[in-house]
Amino acid sequence: MLIDVSEMGQEVGFHFPIVITSAVQAIVEDIPPNYRGIESSGSRLKCVLNSAANAARSANNNQEQVLFSVELPHDSQNKVVLKLHIGPGDFFEPVLTIMLSSED
Numbered sequence: 858m859l860i861d862v863s864e865m866g867q868e869v870g871f872h873f874p875i876v877i878t879s880a881v882q883a884i885v886e887d888i889p890p891n892y893r894g895i896e897s898s899g900s901r902l903k904c905v906l907n908s909a910a911n912a913a914r915s916a917n918n919n920q921e922q923v924l925f926s927v928e929l930p931h932d933s934q935n936k937v938v939l940k941l942h943i944g945p946g947d948f949f950e951p952v953l954t955i956m957l958s959s960e961d
Contacts, residue, residue: 859954862902866953869906871913874946875953878960881905881939887931901929909941909955924958 859876866875877885885901905927912925922942929937938958946952 862906865899865902866906869903869910871906871910871953873943873951873953875906875909875955877902877905878954878956880957880960881955884929884931884937884957889930892930904929905939905955909939909953912941913953 858879860879860882861874861876863871863874863876885905886898888896888898888901908925908927912923916923921944922940924938924940926936926938928935931937940956940958940960942954942956943951944954
């Protein structure tokens, strides 16, 4: 399942539609108890999108995907490695997808 985050993506500079996988959404929403009240799922998503934007800026123009890491405390980990992929949408328009590095 993909979640459309294009509206917030535009706020950080993305010009194409952008979606995240349900696995990424689950990590964004998995706020450890000691971070509740300090972080929100919205602020964590914005952190993911900013990190993805920085990775996109540093990528070669011909790359279809780029790996990036983001500080996102969850479970026993603090960093998460994600993948930003550009590919065709339902109507062959460019769509950006943020997924776990292990997802295809």
